[in-house]
Amino acid sequence: MDFITVKARAKLNLSLDVKAKRPDGYHEVCMVMQTIALHDVVSLEKTERGLEVTCNNPKIPMGNGNIAYRAAQIMVEKYEINSGIKITIDKRIPVAAGLAGGSADAAAVLKGINALFSLGLQQHELMDVGKCIGADVPFCIKGGTVLAEGIGEILTELVPLPEMSIVLVTPKIEVPTAWVYNNLDLNMIQSRPNTYAIINAVEKRDINALAKNMINVLETVTVPRYGIIEEIKTRLVNLGAAGSIMSGSGPSVFGVFTDAQKAKNAYSEMKDDRWDCFLTHAEKS
Helix, strand or coil: CCEEEEEEEEEEEEEEEEEEECCCCCEEEEEEEEEEEEEEEEEEEEECCCEEEEECCCCCCCHHHCHHHHHHHHHHHHCCCCCEEEEEEECCCCCCCCCCHHHHHHHHHHHHHHHHCCCCCCHHHHHHHHHCCCCCHHHHHHCCEEEEEECCCEEEECCCCCCCEEEEEEECCCCCHHHHHHCCCHHHCCCCCCHHHHHHHHHCCCHHHHHHCCCECCHHHHHHHCHHHHHHHHHHHHCCCCEEEECCCCCCEEEEECCHHHHHHHHHHCCCCCEEEEEEEECCC
16 A cells, blocks of 8 residues: 545534643643544655655645644654655645644544554554644544543543534634633633533433533633624524534534534525635544
8 A cells, every 4th residue: 555545534522621720731621522524634645755744725834833744753753664655635624723623634644654554553552642742633533422531631432422413613713722721710610511411411312402511611711802703603503503612722613403404504594704614514433
């Protein structure tokens, strides 16, 4: 095998709670994460020598500044790969949007190199490598519906989500993750997600109960500063979403729908020059 293509699927946070700030600067979190169908396409090709990354999105850095490049570099060094590798990223996931697009690309590179060079690594071994690259990379390797704790590295697989439609909206603004966490006041959080109510809803395949309990505490930082986030949430609910929250540190917002036709209608109604809009659904992995 000299060439392989891997889908790098985006993630959503069905809930996000921040428990405490640790002495090392990281935050203790508790969140339910979900893989969705929206994806980048990552192609890997054997070459004579060196590592090369190209991407159709000019916002994506090349070389060491690219998380997918670093993932490849670690695999090459760790497993003494002598061949060169060319990585091509067809970017479809919005950049810096709370959807783990970069981490998904890195995870795809780890999986792709494992297959391309017949390394025979198990999923848990790839996840261990992923921990060295970024907090979301192990989840992006595992995929599905997962409870994430610690700093996001302690993953517990949950039963797959019931079938539902998702309308995802990414406003054309930049919300730096570091700014969000630096401005998060844990003492000011009045409403936190009931994570185990969400898990129970997933197990019972009750989308309405899931939607009712979806909360992202990082909205206490982003919503007062970026009114467009609340506007999108409100519009999605008014268009029939059972619930709507921001994903990750934003700015992406999504609504979950029990009715596929309502989701299609909402997707059509939400078209706006101020944001990108996607009609998607949950994926098992």
